[in-house]
Amino acid sequence: MVLAAAALLFADGMSRSLRATLAVLVVLDIFGTGLAAYMLEAYWLIAVMAAALIGSLVRLVSDRAPGSMTQRGKA
Numbered sequence: 001m002v003l004a005a006a007a008l009l010f011a012d013g014m015s016r017s018l019r020a021t022l023a024v025l026v027v028l029d030i031f032g033t034g035l036a037a038y039m040l041e042a043y044w045l046i047a048v049m050a051a052a053l054i055g056s057l058v059r060l061v062s063d064r065a066p067g068s069m070t071q072r073g074k075a
Contacts, residue, residue, distance in 0.1 A: 001029040027056055 004022045007014070014022075030053045037045035 001026060001033070004029070023056075023060055027053070027060075030056060 004026050008019060008022050008026070030049050034046055034049035034053070037043075037049060
């Protein structure tokens, strides 16, 4: 999860499809870790995964596609 998140954050030349794949895999990883934390009754980890999920969803919603019309200033 950390490596995929770092790749999303620092790799500017990444293709759009690879960026989308990594974003979906990070969200699935957060859900899986949260489910495992629930079964292990690790409530602090559930809280951390909830915060990670909120942050990931905010990033997905607010992140513009590279090369979009609004980013180039042709809105």
